[in-house]
Amino acid sequence: MDIEFVRSRFIKHFDGTTGSVYASPGRINLIGEHTDYNGGFVFPGAVDKGMIAEIKPNGKDKVCAYSIDLKDYVEFGLNEEDAPKASWARYIFGVCREMIKRGVDVKGFNTAFAGDVPLGAGMSSSAALESTYAFALNDLFGDNKIDKFELAKVGQATEHNYCGVKCGIMDQFASVFGKEGSLIRLDCRSLEYQYFPFKPEGYRLVLVDSVVKHELASSAYNKRRQSCENVVAAIKKTHPEVEFLRDCNMEMLNAVKGEVSEEDYMRAEYVIEEIQRVLDVCDALEKGDYETVGQKMYETHHGMSKLYEVSCEELDFLNDIAFDCGVTGSRVMGGGFGGCTINLVKNELYETFITTAKERFKEKFGRSPKVYDVVISDGSRKLC
Template identity: 80%
Template sequence: MKKEEVRKHFIERFGDVKGFLYASPGRINLIGEHTDYNGGFVFPGAIDKGMVAEIRPNNTDKVRAYAIDLDEYAEFGLKEEDAPKESWARYIFGVCREMIKRNVEVKGFDTAFSGDVPLGAGMSSSAALESTYAFAINELFADSKIEKFELAKVGQATEHNYVGVKCGIMDQFASIFGKAGHLMRLDCRSLEHEYFPFNPKGYRLVLLDSVVKHELASSAYNKRRESCEAAVAAIQKKHPKVEFLRDCTMDMLKESKANISEEDFMRAEYVIEEIQRVIDVCDALEKGDYETVGQKMYETHHGMSKLYEVSCDELDYLNDCAKKCGVSGSRVMGGGFGGCTINLVKDELYDDFVKTTKEAYKEKYGHEPKVYDVVISDGARRLA
């Protein structure tokens, strides 16, 4: 939704005194899945889809919020016991509370917001919402401004403490720090980050949403974390300085193979190789070598499907379609068991790829995948 439409809804709801317009993006992750909790790297970028909110202080101790897309209204105070019942409003409330914990004197405000991040497609609409309000509250109410990384942590803490999702930092980090024409390599151990150029002239990034979500996700995710921890524990017997799989080489893993179950070995093999792939992709981007980037994406998909076993038939089929159509790179994006593939497609192959895949997928599964073109864009900002 464009900022003009958000402003129109804001004025209809709260009167014709304008507020301030803010926006934050959703994100993609080009490569680096299941590396975050292993002390490795992730490689996200902000996208040209996100949240837009108009916000105006109202000289009360109440927040009056209107969710345009849901056509729902909520009103709540700023004390811990004032938590709203509406799930979407808890994100805004949580951000307010986390900013208050950081000594920001948050006051009441009126707000309306809307987004065009597709829900359930793994592009982090919730992080976009959190980042919009963290950035805005920091500008409007903080006497001494909070640093950007702390704003990302505000979003993460909102998920942990007010939504009940124990997420990592990547989504909020990408939404706050996004930079047009660049991806960001985030070191999940040190939290240091570095920008890398992403200007794929002659290529397009497109997500194909399988429109399925298998129920295995949360229990399977925990099981895989346990596998990684078990492999580290076995390796530590000979290499006591090892803390995460990030610190391990394939030689170390093979050396400890007798003490690691076959399943745990496969999981660790994927993670060690995936951490190296992120570094390889960074090197390739610095040379403008997008074919190598694509090849590494295919390697990631194979690892997630066969070693980490977090893909599913639908995602494997979309990946196979990409190969048949000559697409440069394709892989499952996100935790797995459903959601999207992310595809790096040459311009001249794009139309045929989308048409062929939609038809083939519908014939096999009874419905078409959803198609989302994405462009790498800027992070949280004030619009007007």
């Protein structure tokens, strides 16, 4: 994303002067899917694609915002009743309101923003947008600076209270806390976190986007969450200390096999194994063992496809192609039912893999997948 491009649009749409420029990244999650609401670990990292916004206080009591990508201009006040109708503007409005609730004296400002996070690819463009404005407003108007954790919570609260999405904290956390060359293991129960080195020399990280999103995602998500809670309730009868599947092991699960449905058992088996896989990947990264990382990614895909049943034909097909091409690791990334696979690919296999994936996918499904190379990068920051 080009600062000069954003600046040129800001100058054109406002008074010809310039403000301050801020950026926040989108994110990937290397491993740890459907573990967050089970009290487990996730393992995200910020990427080199994100949002850039230029912002300048305007001395008024309203925000004048221009979306460069949508070519859309909106003005809104800073009181609760001033919520704009445009969905993209509600993100900015929500951040303003959440910062005000936390004691930041937000005033009116002019802003223009643009992004290069691919929409619908599971890289959290909305979190990047929220984090950009939370970081910027804290810098511009925050006398008592809010810490980074609270900035991530501002983004999450914006989704909950102004955009109708009951998301977890991972996306905003990764966007704010991102660090070049490192992934972040976040404990979703305690919110403790630790950086782990991710410098895969000789490998590339690439997303292959199936360009499909199946509609049953939200209802299926709720059903799987219920399955996990059913198993926890059964185990809790003999292990009252258990709160989440994170507290369980396979021995506990097998002890209640006759008390839960086959479906619930499968869902819990996947989650218990996935929580352990995140820890195994962390250990492997500390040793620079990317082959084990890749093996665990394939295990995750198999679990999401066969046990949690949140994959789809297109994603399984892309995963099979990766395996056939000798790709080190591949799995569905995100909640499932569409979106991307994330792939850890040796440099010398990259061209063959991408060419094969595009050709075979188009032959089978009649369209080409999109390909995004990603590099692990820094989190929210001021550019100038």
